Amino acid sequence: xxxxxxIAKRIVxxxxxxxxGEMVLINAHQHTISMAxxxxxxxxxxxxxxxxxxxxxxxxxSYCSEIPEEHLxxxxxxxxxxxxxxxxxxxxxxxxxxxxxxxxxxxxSNALLRANKPLFELARQRRIREIGLxxxxxxxxxxxxxxxxxxxxxxxxxxxxxxxxxxxAAAGKQVAAILEKxxxxxxTAGDQxxxxxxxxxxxxxxDDGIIDQDDLARGGRYSEFPAGQVSVAPDEDSANGTIVxxxxxxxxxxxxxxxxxxxxxxxxxxxxxxxxKIFEDAISSAxxxxxxxxxxxxxxxxxxxxxxxVYLDMLMRGxxxxxxxxxxxxxxxxxxxxILGYSLPHATxxxxxxxxxxxxxxxxxxQAATPS
Numbered sequence: 001x002x003x004x005x006x007i008a009k010r011i012v013x014x015x016x017x018x019x020x021g022e023m024v025l026i027n028a029h030q031h032t033i034s035m036a037x038x039x040x041x042x043x044x045x046x047x048x049x050x051x052x053x054x055x056x057x058x059x060x061x062s063y064c065s066e067i068p069e070e071h072l073x074x075x076x077x078x079x080x081x082x083x084x085x086x087x088x089x090x091x092x093x094x095x096x097x098x099x100x101x102x103x104x105x106x107x108x109s110n111a112l113l114r115a116n117k118p119l120f121e122l123a124r125q126r127r128i129r130e131i132g133l134x135x136x137x138x139x140x141x142x143x144x145x146x147x148x149x150x151x152x153x154x155x156x157x158x159x160x161x162x163x164x165x166x167x168x169a170a171a172g173k174q175v176a177a178i179l180e181k182x183x184x185x186x187x188t189a190g191d192q193x194x195x196x197x198x199x200x201x202x203x204x205x206x207d208d209g210i211i212d213q214d215d216l217a218r219g220g221r222y223s224e225f226p227a228g229q230v231s232v233a234p235d236e237d238s239a240n241g242t243i244v245x246x247x248x249x250x251x252x253x254x255x256x257x258x259x260x261x262x263x264x265x266x267x268x269x270x271x272x273x274x275x276x277k278i279f280e281d282a283i284s285s286a287x288x289x290x291x292x293x294x295x296x297x298x299x300x301x302x303x304x305x306x307x308x309x310v311y312l313d314m315l316m317r318g319x320x321x322x323x324x325x326x327x328x329x330x331x332x333x334x335x336x337x338x339i340l341g342y343s344l345p346h347a348t349x350x351x352x353x354x355x356x357x358x359x360x361x362x363x364x365x366x367q368a369a370t371p372s
Contacts, residue, residue, distance in 0.1 A: 007135070007161070007225075008038035011090060012046050015209055015225055016129050020047025022087035030056045032092040032136045039090055051082075055093050057100045063112070064104025072111040075118050083122050091132040097141035101252030106278055107285035109251070113337040114287050123221070124329060129211045130222045134311045146249045146309060153307045160226035160304040160315060165209045168300045171317075172206030172230040174364055175298055175356065179204040179232045182351035185296070187243065187320060189347040195241035195262065195322070197234050197293065199351075202331045204232040206300075219331055228301025228315040233332030237265040239293035243322055245342040247308055251278045258342070260324070267291040267324055288326070288336030295323035295330060295341065298349070298357065306345065314343040318362035 012018045024043045028036035036052050043050040063072060095101070123130065138157055143150035180201060187195040205220040209227030239262040248255040253275040261269045270279060283291055299319035306313055314321045323341030327334045346360040356363055 004035050004038040005042070007133075008035065008042040011039060011131060011133070011225060012042040012048075015131055015223060015227075016088045016090075016211060018043055018046045018048045018088060022048040023085050024048050024050040024088045024090065025082065025086045026050055026052045026090045027093040028052055028054050029093045029096060029136065030054075031096040031139060032094075032133075035092055035133070035135070039092075048087075053093070057096050060095055061100045061103045064100065064108050069107060069111040072108065073115050075115055079116075079119055080122060083119060083126070083128065086126075086128055089123070089128055089130040091130065092136040094136040096139050098145045098249075098252035099141070105285070106251040106282045110282065110285045110287065110337060117287075117337055127216050127221050129216070131211070131225055132222070133225050135225075137309070137311055142249075142309075145252060146254050148308045152305075153309065153312065156303075156305045156307050156312055157226065160228070160301050160312065163226065163228065163301050163303040165227065167302070168228045169206060169208035169210075171300050171362070171364060172208055175230045175300070175362075176204035176206055176232075178351055178354075178356055179230070179296075184352055185234070186350040187241075187322075187344075187347060189244070189320075189344055192244040192259070193242065193344065193347065195239060195243045197240070197262075197265075197296075198238035199232065200235050202233050204230050205330055206230045208300075219329055222329060224311075224315070226301060226304065226312075226315060228304065228317070229297045229299055229321070231295055231297040231330055233294065233327040233330040233334075234296055235265070236293055236327070236332060236334055239265045243344065245344060247310075248272075248279070248342050249310055250275070250282070253278055255279055260322075262293055265293040267293070282340065286325075286337055289334045290325050290336040290338065290340075292324060292334045292336070293322075294325050294327035294332060294334045294339060295321075297321040297323070297341070298362070299343070300362070310342055313345065314341075316343075316345070318357050318360045320344045320347040320349055320357060 040050040244259045256274040258272045301315040304315040325336045325339035349357040
């Protein structure tokens with residue numbers, strides 16, 4: 001409990017900067033209720049008023065197997081009313097056992113995303129501060145299902161939480177400066193990944209785990225904990241080439257060697273060695289421009305280590321992440337029901353011919369060099 005209390009205080013005071021009189025919404029799940037309690041206590045101690053929403057695996061299983069999708073698509077207007085008075089959101093509501101996904105298709109998830117899209121838009125409009133805790137994804141059941149060492153996962157999470165976030169912010173600002181001034185990007189990894197696209201001078205958002213007024217002014221209302229990424233919305237029509245993601249945990253299965261091929265920013269084809277049908281179902285059941293090139297992110301956290309799970313691996317210093325789907329939070333133009341993105345380790349990323357990542361190693365601007 002002392003660990004959870006310590007984390008809760010850091011989330012409330014440092015990450016979100018909760019102020020007296022603010023309203024805090026905590027989305028919890030069956031295995032995160034003690035953390036939700038700690039967050040509620042910390043919120044009250046800060047003079048704020050928390051509200052906990054609680055979900056379970058059994059309820060999610062019922063969504064998948066007992067409720068028509070058209071019912072799940074109905075907008076929760078009572079939540080809209082609540083968000084009109086909400087100042088900050090803490091997300092720790094993740095399914096504990098991924099086997100519940102076997103009860104239905106990933107189209108269920110897209111139906112819920114369509115229902116909640118007005119909530120996302122209102123949160124963006126009101127600039128509600130929001131943080132997601134990767135801790136809620138780390139469960140023994142997920143580790144077994146995805147072939148991940150649970151102890152190593154927990155250890156890497158703990159280490160990533162203890163990273164020097166001032167150092168992350170400083171490195172992020174240096175990388176962001178390059179991304180904001182750069183024009184042409186080239187991404188390669190091994191023999192299979194070769195993707196080129198353009199940048200438009202949009203602001204790059206640094207997620208250093210702390211949401212302050214400068215972040216909000218730039219549109220950076222969301223953070224992760226642990227944190228450590230810099231992201232930019234590129235020219236959505238410019239991506240051409242192919243990228244291959246070695247491991248993609250999706251809807252309770254591990255999709256291996258998922259390949260995306262882009263033409264003028266549109267995802268025109270995809271393939272996978274295993275469980276590719278899940279990704280196909282995700283795309284076919286999604287709404288809006290779900291197949292549009294949306295975001296480039298670069299990992300900054302020096303203490304995150306590879307465990308084979310997307311959330312934590314994407315934070316590793318020098319890891320590249322590519323997203324498709326909605327990028328409006330980052331100043332982009334893609335409007336869809338959600339976003340899908342995966343990390344690419346050991347990649348090389350060049351901006352205007354200058355390598356800022358080489359074989360998975362982040363080169364700060366002083367070290368960046370033209371590849372031989």
